[in-house]
Amino acid sequence: MKNIILIILIASFAGFTSCDDFLKEDPKGLISDSYAKTEEGVESLVLSLYQRNRYLAERLVRFADCGTDLTTYATNGVGWPYEEAMIYNDPLLVSNRWNSQYWKYLYNALNIANTGVLYIQETSISNEKKKEKLISEAHAMRAFYLFMIVETWGPASHYAETPSQTVITEGYQPGIAKFYERILSDLEIAGKSLDTPKNTQFGRMNAGVVKALKMRVLMALAAYNEDILGQVGYTKQKCYEETVTLCNSIINDYGYKLLDRYASVFDVNNQINDEIIWSIQYSGDLKYNGMETNEDANHLHRYFIGWYNKSAKNTNENIDGLWSHSIVYGREFRCIMPTYYYLSCFNKYDKRRAESLQTVWCRIPDNWNNQPIYTDTLLIRALDPVTPGYIADYNAKGVIVDEITDLYDTVTGVPTINGRSCHHSLTKFLDPSRDEAKREEGFKDVILMRMGEVYLTLAEAYVRTNQLEKAAETITTLRKRALTDGHEDELKVTVSDMNMAFILEEGARELGCELNRWYMLKRSGMMIDWIKERNPDITLIKSHHIYRPIPQDALYEVTNLDVFKQNEGYN
Numbered sequence: 001m002k003n004i005i006l007i008i009l010i011a012s013f014a015g016f017t018s019c020d021d022f023l024k025e026d027p028k029g030l031i032s033d034s035y036a037k038t039e040e041g042v043e044s045l046v047l048s049l050y051q052r053n054r055y056l057a058e059r060l061v062r063f064a065d066c067g068t069d070l071t072t073y074a075t076n077g078v079g080w081p082y083e084e085a086m087i088y089n090d091p092l093l094v095s096n097r098w099n100s101q102y103w104k105y106l107y108n109a110l111n112i113a114n115t116g117v118l119y120i121q122e123t124s125i126s127n128e129k130k131k132e133k134l135i136s137e138a139h140a141m142r143a144f145y146l147f148m149i150v151e152t153w154g155p156a157s158h159y160a161e162t163p164s165q166t167v168i169t170e171g172y173q174p175g176i177a178k179f180y181e182r183i184l185s186d187l188e189i190a191g192k193s194l195d196t197p198k199n200t201q202f203g204r205m206n207a208g209v210v211k212a213l214k215m216r217v218l219m220a221l222a223a224y225n226e227d228i229l230g231q232v233g234y235t236k237q238k239c240y241e242e243t244v245t246l247c248n249s250i251i252n253d254y255g256y257k258l259l260d261r262y263a264s265v266f267d268v269n270n271q272i273n274d275e276i277i278w279s280i281q282y283s284g285d286l287k288y289n290g291m292e293t294n295e296d297a298n299h300l301h302r303y304f305i306g307w308y309n310k311s312a313k314n315t316n317e318n319i320d321g322l323w324s325h326s327i328v329y330g331r332e333f334r335c336i337m338p339t340y341y342y343l344s345c346f347n348k349y350d351k352r353r354a355e356s357l358q359t360v361w362c363r364i365p366d367n368w369n370n371q372p373i374y375t376d377t378l379l380i381r382a383l384d385p386v387t388p389g390y391i392a393d394y395n396a397k398g399v400i401v402d403e404i405t406d407l408y409d410t411v412t413g414v415p416t417i418n419g420r421s422c423h424h425s426l427t428k429f430l431d432p433s434r435d436e437a438k439r440e441e442g443f444k445d446v447i448l449m450r451m452g453e454v455y456l457t458l459a460e461a462y463v464r465t466n467q468l469e470k471a472a473e474t475i476t477t478l479r480k481r482a483l484t485d486g487h488e489d490e491l492k493v494t495v496s497d498m499n500m501a502f503i504l505e506e507g508a509r510e511l512g513c514e515l516n517r518w519y520m521l522k523r524s525g526m527m528i529d530w531i532k533e534r535n536p537d538i539t540l541i542k543s544h545h546i547y548r549p550i551p552q553d554a555l556y557e558v559t560n561l562d563v564f565k566q567n568e569g570y571n
Helices: 004-013 038-066 081-084 090-095 097-122 130-157 176-193 205-221 226-232 236-253 262-266 338-343 390-396 452-463 468-478 500-511 517-524 526-533 552-557
Strands: 071-073 276-280 316-317 336-338 360-362 378-383 400-402 446-450
Touching: 038 081, 038 097, 038 130, 038 517, 071 081, 081 090, 081 097, 081 517, 090 097, 097 130, 097 336, 097 552, 130 205, 176 236, 176 338, 205 226, 205 236, 205 276, 205 400, 205 446, 205 452, 205 517, 226 236, 236 468, 316 452, 336 338, 360 452, 390 400, 446 452, 452 468, 452 500, 517 526
Parallel strands: 378 400
Antiparallel strands: 071 336, 276 446, 360 378
């Protein structure tokens, strides 16, 4: 069962707390030092990190999906932290409370991981193999947090590899290379004793996750200059060559595979499947699912949902038979919407388009908690231009059609006023396992790494090393499940297609809005111009925005500002 880890760790985690100062961390909280250094205590400490990851998704949606080519702010995103993370207005970025929470979350988790690395070594554990596994888990989790920190805040990142139980006010910025040295060392340790995916609890660190994480790490490292690479003992070529080896091992050695149907990867009834490498787990039991604090619940199901009980042609009138919320179609929040560019990335014969974006809504009888009647369509929201005859035919059947031009200016790509409310819904995070339409706490797991990313990364590494034929073969394999019978040639790729622009666009089609887009664009070296050219709502982005700013409230706590500096470009 997917919740086996959650049930074990919730009780043991209750005392692990943190405060709001710069880096005021108490990794043990109310748990005594004597307990923390017992076999049960150190295992509880390691398990607590998985529970803390449930706080991660809420931050990632803002800083990995917002401010990219694929998403923009919907009506309710204006004035919220969504817009603040999207438009690159420096004062809003620096003072954004979610930037502050992201910083505090990652450093709190890092401190717990640092504590785990130290305490496991000092603790007597009955089974040596178990001890080695716990050590490997702690190192793997520390590598993950260090990686997220340095890729987000870059050279301004504070570095720590020893635990602290007191307020830290002295920042330490040794540079990017120091982070990568530790990350790669941790991953090497982690790779020695972890189980294969088939021999461990689903959602827990294993050999496959470590290789997938190292795949991301090496691709990100390759984006830095030769000086940084040299300090870490790498070259760009070595990063890419090792990535190719890692990707092929993940594909061939662990039983992972691409599912035959793209939508099946995100099916709430299929949360343990062969494509998922690592996911954040949530519980159907509200007692263990953020019901009391609402902080660690999964809310991703609501952010990408627009009005579907209204038409973009007439937002003053409700559509009879459709509701503002539903269990199946989602709880509308109108915060984040797809850009016109994102919609335009897909060929209409690419099955991933219809399996990522909702275009049809059917009658929900009596009340919003009921299931739709799938033979009774009430609203179509087109992805392509349609003819007047198409609209007239559907209108005669009582079906409203929102044209793409009702939602966007298709020349500039700017959403219309009504389009910012009546936008297409992203279906990847929909959670019909919720028990009522207005339920904000979601039960569905959040996928962090899956095989689609591995194939795409392998293709990118082949492009980077000029192995274009192998890159085309990899994309061809990835696209097999996206083919529409009779239209296979529409998705055919050739060697001449293989370049970084294609990789980024295929990344949009395969991995769009899966909590990693900003980081993928960042490592490409093309992020600034790429976003400027494809997201008309983003006009303020500049070269320094490849890093997020240290939050202002964190800087208020620092006592050595003579040497501890904000990222360049931010005032």
